[in-house]
Each structure stands twice: as structure tokens, then as C-alpha cells.
Amino acid sequence: MPTLVQMLVATxxxxxxxxxxxxxxxxxxGVTIREVNYGIGPCLLSYGKxxxxxxxxxxxxxxxxxxxxxxxxxxxLDAFDHQPVWKQALLPLTGPFAVLLVAxxxxxxxxxxxxxxxxxxxxEGALAPFSTAQAALNDFSSFAAVHSSSAVVxxxxxxxxxxxxxxxxGFNGGSALMALLEWGRQDLAWQQKMTSALGILGxxxxxxxxxxxGFYGLPELFRIIYP
Numbered sequence: 001m002p003t004l005v006q007m008l009v010a011t012x013x014x015x016x017x018x019x020x021x022x023x024x025x026x027x028x029x030g031v032t033i034r035e036v037n038y039g040i041g042p043c044l045l046s047y048g049k050x051x052x053x054x055x056x057x058x059x060x061x062x063x064x065x066x067x068x069x070x071x072x073x074x075x076x077l078d079a080f081d082h083q084p085v086w087k088q089a090l091l092p093l094t095g096p097f098a099v100l101l102v103a104x105x106x107x108x109x110x111x112x113x114x115x116x117x118x119x120x121x122x123x124e125g126a127l128a129p130f131s132t133a134q135a136a137l138n139d140f141s142s143f144a145a146v147h148s149s150s151a152v153v154x155x156x157x158x159x160x161x162x163x164x165x166x167x168x169x170g171f172n173g174g175s176a177l178m179a180l181l182e183w184g185r186q187d188l189a190w191q192q193k194m195t196s197a198l199g200i201l202g203x204x205x206x207x208x209x210x211x212x213x214g215f216y217g218l219p220e221l222f223r224i225i226y227p
Contacts, residue, residue, distance in 0.1 A: 004217050006144060010156030012056045015039070017102055017157075018095040018164070019059040025094030029087045032064035032078040088179035092172040093165070100161040106154035114155060118162030126208040133212035163209075168202030169195045 015038060023036050037060045039053035046052070064071070064079045076082045080091070104111045125133035144152045165173035178198075182191065 006149060006152045007156055007213075010153040011160070013153060014099055014157055014160045015056055015059050017099045019061060021098030022061040022091070022095040025091050026061065026063055026080075029083065029091055030078055031080050031083060031087070031091065033061065034064055035060075035062040037062070085179060085183055089176045092175035092179075096161040096164040096172050099157050103154040103157040103161065106150055107158065111154060111158050115158045115162055118159045119166070122159070122163055122166065122205065122209070125212060126205040129208045129212035130215060133209065134216055137212065137216045166202070166205070167198065168205065169199035170202050174198050174202065 019036060019038055023033055026033050033049055035049050035051060037051045037053060039056040040058045041054035043051050043053050065081050066076050066079045067081050071079060080088065083091075100111075100115060103115075107114065121136050125136050140155065143155060147155075164171050167177045168174045169178070178191075178195065181194075
């Protein structure tokens, strides 16, 4: 199976496990779910609160939150922002940790080592998308050449788990970090500035890796289209 195809399959598996685990975590923690979105773009299928969308590479869990909707006082007990701080910090982590658990069941202790090294690889690769990131992608391709498809998918899941746990706004790690820093307080003077700064860092990191993947994948894409 071509490396790019394996990456796409792993990304879709990550999306399903990640969003499903977040939804399960919300139910277990007593937070009301408004909508569960698998993918982005036009909605292809809906069932209750679940939406299956056209592009299965991102997803969102929308929960009840008095910061996003007007709620009368008697209806805030199951809202996310009215939960204890530990719940607000734990819920965003349920998705990436569930994915990590699935990957570790396949890779064993080697998966944990890959997970820990993933944080530095992601940052270093984002800083040098045409050199360091390319070297990391070449290492991944070498791994894929001699391992089973399940091991390759698990390795991608490990790295995506690490990626989502980075402390950037919009990432699961960033959401957990902000919940701890805010500690139940809202409208803090530094809150908006810090969120914006962490959001910019996250966008730069993501964009840099998308650029690196695009640069790396073009030759393989041509081989797939014109064998």
C-alpha cells in the first residue's frame, strides 16, 4: 500500500476513534452533547446528533456551553463551562489518549517511545519543513517498507496523538492547558491574548507540516496517477 494511502487511512481511523472517544468522555463526565461531527464540509448523512461530512480529515464535538449559547440558570449544570476544572481539563484529553491506547496495543513499548519522540519531531519538522520534516517522512517511509500495514497505521496514530496534545489553541492539549490556567475564571485580561498567540503557533505548526507533506507526497502522487 502506498505511503500516502496509509497516512490517509490512519488519519480517518484517528478521526473516528478521536471524536468517538471525546463523545463518550462527555457522556461519562455528564456534559450534554449538542453535535458530533465526523469530517468537515457538506453533510452527507445525519443520525440524531451525529453528522457524517464530506471530507473525513477533521472533526468536532460541540457540547453545551453557556459561553456559546444563552442558558437559563436552571439549565447550566450539564454545561461544559460549569463543570469542575478537572473535568474541563480531562475531556479534551480523552480523544488523543484513546487513540494512543489503540496504537500502543499494536506497537507495544516501541509505540510509547515513538510517542514521546513525536513532540520534538513535530516542532523541529515544523521549523524546517523542507529538510528536517523530509528526513522524518523518509524515516516513516522506510518503516512502512518493512512493517505491516497495521503497524504503519499505528505509528501515524501515535504521532497524531502527540500532535493533538501540543499546548496550542485549537489543539486538545491547548484546550486542557487553558482550562487549568483559567481555573474556572472567565474574561481574564490575558486570556484572549494568550489564546490568540497559541492559536497562531498552532496554525503555523499545522501549515508547515501540511506544506512538508505536500512537498514530500508530490512524487508519490504522480506515481499513483501515472504508474
